[in-house]
Amino acid sequence: MTYQGYLIDLDGTIYLGKEPIPAGKRFVERLQAKNIPFLFVTNNTTKKPEMVQMRLAEEFGIDVSAELIYTAALATVDYLDEKALGKKVYVIGESGLIDTIREADYIWEEEQPDYVVVGLDTAVTYEQLAKATLAIQKGAHFIGTNPDKNIPTERGLMPGAGSLIALLETATRVKSVIIGKPEAVIMDGALKKIGLAKEAVVMVGDNYETDIQSGIKNEIASLLVLTGFTQKEDIPNLPVAPTHIVDSLDDWQV
Structure with a gap:
């Protein structure tokens, strides 16, 4: 075929x-x-396309342009723009997600955000999860970047963004909108x-x-x-x- x-x-x-x-x-x-x-x-939302491009080249010998890399973070921004509920957002995630959203002119807000966006964060804290829980309970639109329960690594299957999203769905009794x-x-x-x-x-x-x-x-x-x-x-x-x-x-x- x-x-x-x-x-x-x-x-x-x-x-x-x-x-x-x-x-x-x-x-x-x-x-x-x-x-x-x-x-x-x-x-994967932890890295921007340019960082993925660099990693592919330096670690794996694969040469492609950043334009050929479409991440769940980029898709999340597309969704936020289309939903148009406001510009205030609280994000659990790493730099690839946070920077992508901020560069799209969204404003960081922890108390009363319009959106709570949750992706993989390998250094997530209980306080971050608590802030997200409270914001969702107050009515913030709950977005999960991707449902991956696990990440395949050389160590084995590690917790993925879907595991964090499931925790917050349990804490808030609110189902997230999944982007990825x-x-x-x-x-x-x-x-x-x-x-x-x-x-x-x-x-x-x-x-x-x-x-x-x-x-x-x-x-x-x-x-x-x-x-x-x-x-x-x-x-x-x-x-x-x-x-x-x-x-x-x-x-x-x-």
């Missing part, structure tokens, strides 16, 4: 934490050699950015719950690669099969 363009996950697909996945690099190089459009679509994969917000933004119809692209990733479900839920073909979150033994129990499954991206012909 040939596709005009590729939407590609990063962690678990192109690298695993700090460890490279060599087949991922070779896959990107094949796309580049054939001038096939692609866009990295990542739920597998939701339509980020996928619609990705299709707009790559400039192709959903029928023309395939979503490539290692995580059935996010990457592959983003294809299934949004009527986009999916390619599951078994190098990260979802394992071969999980396949028989998947409720809806991915369009394609490969052990390694070396097995996929572009």
Whole structure:
């Protein structure tokens, strides 16, 4: 099967934490050699596209422009702009998320924000969670950047943004609006950015719950690669099969 363009996950697909996945690099190089459009679509909000670009080049030897990296932080700003409830926001997250939102002219507010945005923060404190809880209870619109329960790393599966969001949903009894994969917000933004119809692209990733479900839920073909979150033994129990499954991206012909 040939596709005009590729939407590609990063962690678990192109690298695993700090460890490279060599087949991922070779896959990107094949796309580049054939001038096939692609866009990295990542739920990771801890780094801005320019930082991701630098990391790909310096740590993994993959040279791409920052324009080819679409993060859940960028999709979150698109959602905030469209929702237009106000400009005051309280954010739990790292610099990639906070800086992206602030650069979009949103104002930091801890007591009475219009929005509470929650992403991954590996140094999160109880006080931050308390402030978010109180603000949501007061009526702030609760946004979760992405539902990832875990992050695949060289150490194993670590807590992800979805774990923090679940904690706050429990504390507030309020369901968050999720921006990242597998939701339509980020996928619609990705299709707009790559400039192709959903029928023309395939979503490539290692995580059935996010990457592959983003294809299934949004009527986009999916390619599951078994190098990260979802394992071969999980396949028989998947409720809806991915369009394609490969052990390694070396097995996929572009």
